Amino acid sequence: MSSTASADPSRRPVVRLEGVTKSFANGTLALDRLTLEVRPGEFLSLLGPSGCGKSTALRIIAGLGQPTAGRVDWPATPHDAGGAPERSIGFVFQEPTLMPWATVFNNVWLPLRLKGRSKASVRDAVMEALERVGLTAFADAYPRELSGGMKMRVSLARALVTRPKLLLMDEPFAALDEITRFKLNNDILQLQAELGWTVVFVTHSVFESVYLSSRIVVMAARPGRVFEEIEVPVPRPRDEAFRTSPDYVALCRQASDALTRAMQAAGREVA
Amino acid sequence: MALPETVAPASDRAARAPAEPGPWRDRLLRVLVPLAILVLVVLVWDWYVRAYAIRPFILPGPFLVAETLVKDWGTLSGALFVTIRITFTALFLALVGGTLLAILLVQSKIVELALFPYAVVLQVTPIVAIAPLILIYVPDTQAAVLLCAFIVTFFPILSNTTQGLKSVDHNLLNLFELYGASRWQTLLLLKIPAAQPYFFAGLKIGGGLALIAAVVAEFAAGSAGAGSGLAFRILESQYRLNIPRLFAGLILLSATGVVIFWMTSLASHLALRRWHESALTRET
Ligand SMILES: Nc1ncnc2c1ncn2[C@@H]1O[C@H](COP(=O)(O)OP(=O)(O)OP(=O)(O)O)[C@@H](O)[C@H]1O
Numbered sequence: 051m052s053s054t055a056s057a058d059p060s061r062r063p064v065v066r067l068e069g070v071t072k073s074f075a076n077g078t079l080a081l082d083r084l085t086l087e088v089r090p091g092e093f094l095s096l097l098g099p100s101g102c103g104k105s106t107a108l109r110i111i112a113g114l115g116q117p118t119a120g121r122v123d124w125p126a127t128p129h130d131a132g133g134a135p136e137r138s139i140g141f142v143f144q145e146p147t148l149m150p151w152a153t154v155f156n157n158v159w160l161p162l163r164l165k166g167r168s169k170a171s172v173r174d175a176v177m178e179a180l181e182r183v184g185l186t187a188f189a190d191a192y193p194r195e196l197s198g199g200m201k202m203r204v205s206l207a208r209a210l211v212t213r214p215k216l217l218l219m220d221e222p223f224a225a226l227d228e229i230t231r232f233k234l235n236n237d238i239l240q241l242q243a244e245l246g247w248t249v250v251f252v253t254h255s256v257f258e259s260v261y262l263s264s265r266i267v268v269m270a271a272r273p274g275r276v277f278e279e280i281e282v283p284v285p286r287p288r289d290e291a292f293r294t295s296p297d298y299v300a301l302c303r304q305a306s307d308a309l310t311r312a313m314q315a316a317g318r319e320v321a
Numbered sequence: 322m323a324l325p326e327t328v329a330p331a332s333d334r335a336a337r338a339p340a341e342p343g344p345w346r347d348r349l350l351r352v353l354v355p356l357a358i359l360v361l362v363v364l365v366w367d368w369y370v371r372a373y374a375i376r377p378f379i380l381p382g383p384f385l386v387a388e389t390l391v392k393d394w395g396t397l398s399g400a401l402f403v404t405i406r407i408t409f410t411a412l413f414l415a416l417v418g419g420t421l422l423a424i425l426l427v428q429s430k431i432v433e434l435a436l437f438p439y440a441v442v443l444q445v446t447p448i449v450a451i452a453p454l455i456l457i458y459v460p461d462t463q464a465a466v467l468l469c470a471f472i473v474t475f476f477p478i479l480s481n482t483t484q485g486l487k488s489v490d491h492n493l494l495n496l497f498e499l500y501g502a503s504r505w506q507t508l509l510l511l512k513i514p515a516a517q518p519y520f521f522a523g524l525k526i527g528g529g530l531a532l533i534a535a536v537v538a539e540f541a542a543g544s545a546g547a548g549s550g551l552a553f554r555i556l557e558s559q560y561r562l563n564i565p566r567l568f569a570g571l572i573l574l575s576a577t578g579v580v581i582f583w584m585t586s587l588a589s590h591l592a593l594r595r596w597h598e599s600a601l602t603r604e605t
């Protein structure tokens with residue numbers, strides 16, 4: 051598999067974590083020799099109990115914090131003169147993380163602004179991003195004027211305005227109610243189909259991970275590691291019908307069992 | 322929280338409520354109520370002074386004070402001008418100095434370690450105690466008074482702004498790092514806007530303190546025999562038992578304080594009204 055993958059550049063993994071270990075100054079071993087490949091075009095969910103290092107893994111992929119040991123490779127990404135990969139990443143945090151003093155437009159403009167692009171030159175790009183999340187009418191509103199779900203959409207628009215190849219999401223909808231969450235799940239799937247994203251999605255909801263993913267990586271805690279992988283071979287686009295299908299139920303049970311075993315495994319090691 | 326957050330479609334914007342109803346009544350009340358209290362106090366004061374035939378050098382009536390204010394306006398306005406000039410110059414210098422130093426402090430841990438303790442020492446030492454020294458070292462009285470006012474005003478602005486520059490949402494800092502923001506961009510687009518509420522809180526405190534410090538320093542200087550600000554005129558009136566003029570001076574001082582408070586509050590409101598919780602009237 052790996053030999054054919056490297057032969058065809060378009061099939062190379064987007065990012066590969068090899069034996070990534072992360073320990074914090076307080077002695078917590080957040081990740082222990084984590085090995086993980088993100089394949090192009092896939093929707094990968096990291097599913098695991100609280101504290102198993104999902105966020106840590108995602109942050110390391112994003113380049114926020116260095117691994118203590120191990121390597122992060124970007125086989126399909128050109129590297130600059132200094133040898134650093136020219137990654138194209140969008141990151142959506144658990145909270146909307148908007149600048150409260152800036153309008154919706156200016157919040158979405160931010161990633162481009164930091165690259166030195168003027169407001170006039172990116173107006174179309176920003177408005178297009180807002181249109182994709184259905185918020186064009188709110189371009190001049192301030193974050194405080196928006197509902198929780200709308201703020202999350204702005205956050206999404208900000209992540210997609212740079213047209214990233216890889217989108218990293220850290221429990222983006224955990225704080226939202228179920229209706230909004232389902233709606234945004236569908237939006238994400240649709241956007242992924244339209245824009246050809248590769249997505250790494252952190253969640254601790256079994257149902258969400260099965261609904262969205264093409265592959266689920268179940269992680270165990272203490273120390274954080276890959277426990278099991280589950281393929282979700284259900285074609286896309288998926289819709290509400292999938293949520294009630296027997297396939298869905300079966301996959302949810304499989305993922306849920308894996309999660310339970312992962313939590314028991316962690317418990318044994320602590321004991 | 323039990324109700325679903327509606328993800329409003331774009332067309333919902335038009336349905337948002339117009340400006341809150343009846344702001345005028347609210348605003349009128351805000352002016353009328355304190356005004357009524359003022360009139361009441363003046364009337365009681367006047368009645369008391371007349372009814373008990375209090376002599377003017379014990380407690381002058383409100384109308385005598387007003388009369389003195391008009392009659393002595395030449396002397397008093399000159400003194401008022403001096404005090405205002407010192408207060409605002411001190412405030413301005415403290416604003417510029419405090420903000421710049423705060424920015425410097427958060428740029429480098431070393432600079433902060435080196436300087437911040439001394440800023441604290443300067444702050445906690447009572448200014449009345451340093452004033453005599455400053456008056457000796459700085460030959461020009463006005464400059465000495467200005468220096469005292471500056472020292473007192475400087476600290477709240479420095480410490481508030483420093484605090485603000487440091488209280489940036491951690492996720493936003495990560496976001497800036499992720500998108501490769503330079504130090505300069507992070508300062509300009511993230512830290513400075515985030516520090517605004519703290520800065521304005523410091524400004525409000527500093528504005529009040531600048532006036533107080535200017536008066537205290539002038540008291541100290543006045544006993545040294547020089548000065549022409551309002552504080553000096555008040556002292557002088559006391560020596561001469563010219564109590565109506567003392568009252569007139571006091572009234573001018575509090576009026577100045579009120580104007581400063583009003584100006585700093587307005588500046589804060591104008592800067593924060595669009596986004597910060599402190600400046601919002603929440604519609605629920
Ligand atoms: N900055 C830090 N300093 C010290 N320890 C940390 C730090 N960040 C995370 N940890 C520890 O690392 C472990 C993994 O944390 P992480 O945030 O990656 O978990 P998670 O899987 O995202 O959990 P959750 O689902 O609750 O968000 C935890 O035990 C946590 O206490």
Ligand SMILES: [Mg+2]
Nearest residue numbers: 104105106220
């Ligand atoms: Mg997390």
